[in-house]
Amino acid sequence: MRRLGLPSSLLILLAGCAGSPSASPQADQEAKRFDQPAPDKAALYVYRSGLLGMARPIDVSLVGGSSAQLGYNTFIRVEGPPGPVEIGCKVGDKTGNGQVQVDNGQTRFVEVTMTVGWLTPGCEIAEVSADQGQAAVRSARRVEPQ
Numbered sequence: 001m002r003r004l005g006l007p008s009s010l011l012i013l014l015a016g017c018a019g020s021p022s023a024s025p026q027a028d029q030e031a032k033r034f035d036q037p038a039p040d041k042a043a044l045y046v047y048r049s050g051l052l053g054m055a056r057p058i059d060v061s062l063v064g065g066s067s068a069q070l071g072y073n074t075f076i077r078v079e080g081p082p083g084p085v086e087i088g089c090k091v092g093d094k095t096g097n098g099q100v101q102v103d104n105g106q107t108r109f110v111e112v113t114m115t116v117g118w119l120t121p122g123c124e125i126a127e128v129s130a131d132q133g134q135a136a137v138r139s140a141r142r143v144e145p146q
Contacts, residue, residue, distance in 0.1 A: 020057075020068040020076075023142040031077040031142050034107065034134060042082040042102035046110045047075035049136050058112050058123050059090040066145030070112060075137050076145045082106070089123035098125030109133020 023031075037043040046060055048070040057069035060076070063086035068076045082104040089096045089112050102108045109130060115122040128136075 020070070020074075020143040020146065023144050028142040031075070032138055034137075037079050037105060037107060040081070040104060041079045042104060043077060043079050043107040044085055044100065044102055044110065045075055045077050045107070045133055045137055046070070046087065046112060047133065047136050047140055048112045048114075049073055049140065050113055056091065056114070056121070058114060060112055061088045061090075062086065063088070068143055068145045070143065073140045074143045075140045076143060078145060087112075087125050089125055091123045092120045094120060094122035096123045096125050098127070100127050109137070111136065 022028075031045075044062070046062075046068075048058055049072075051072070057071045059067070060070050061067040062078060065080060065085075066076065066078050070076070082102055085100050085102055087098045087100065087110060091114060096112075098110070100108050100110055107130070109128050109132070111126050111128050111133070113124050113126070115124055
C-alpha cells in the first residue's frame with residue numbers, strides 16, 4: 001500500500017494561509033519576552049497549537065474586547081483591566097466558551113484547541129500553566145487581534 005502525504009513545506013504554507021494577519025517581527029519578539037503588564041492591567045495570551053485541523057482557523061473572541069482567527073501555531077497577547085475574562089471560540093457552527101480570572105499585574109495563558117465531532121469539528125478553551133503557555137508561545141507566531 002502506498003502512503004500519500006503532503007510535503008512538509010506545503011503543510012507549512014497551508015498553515016500560514018489561515019487566520020489573522022501576522023504581527024510585526026518586533027511585536028512578536030516583544031510578546032515573547034513575557035513582560036509584566038502595564039500598571040493596573042492584566043495580560044492574557046491565547047494560543048493555538050496542535051495539528052488537528054491545521055488548515056482551518058479557529059475564531060476567538062474576548063467579551064468586550066479583541067477577536068482573532070487563530071491558525072495553526074499562532075497566538076495573541078492582550079492587556080486590559082483585571083477581572084474575569086470571557087473567551088469564546090467558534091469553528092463553523094460549533095462554539096466553546098471559557099472564563100479566566102486575571103488579577104492586577106498577572107499574566108495568564110489559554111490554549112484553544114480544535115476537537116473532533118460527529119459531523120463537524122468544534123473547539124475547546126483551557127487555561128494552562130505559565131510554563132506550558134510560554135513554551136507554546138515561544139514556538140508560535142503572533143497575530144494581530146481585531
